[in-house]
Amino acid sequence: MSDEFKVIPPTTKVLCPERGEGWTLTGITGIDEHTSVMFSGVRYTIPAKKIVEELLPNYLKQNSTNG
Numbered sequence: 313m314s315d316e317f318k319v320i321p322p323t324t325k326v327l328c329p330e331r332g333e334g335w336t337l338t339g340i341t342g343i344d345e346h347t348s349v350m351f352s353g354v355r356y357t358i359p360a361k362k363i364v365e366e367l368l369p370n371y372l373k374q375n376s377t378n379g
Contacts, residue, residue, distance in 0.1 A: 326367035
């Protein structure tokens with residue numbers, strides 16, 4: 313595991329272009345895991361890599377207060 317990887321706790325908000333805003337139901341401790349994410353009341357199992365590289369940055373970018 314990379315030293316740059318940070319543990320992602322449960323209830324971390326994410327943003328999916330297809331499903332909208334959601335949150336992790338379980339934490340992520342490794343990039344090769346699969347994690348449960350809730351979108352609009354539906355639970356999905358998604359690779360941690362996709363969450364860390366796409367969905368979490370999408371949420372952070374949308375909700376950034378930098379201006």
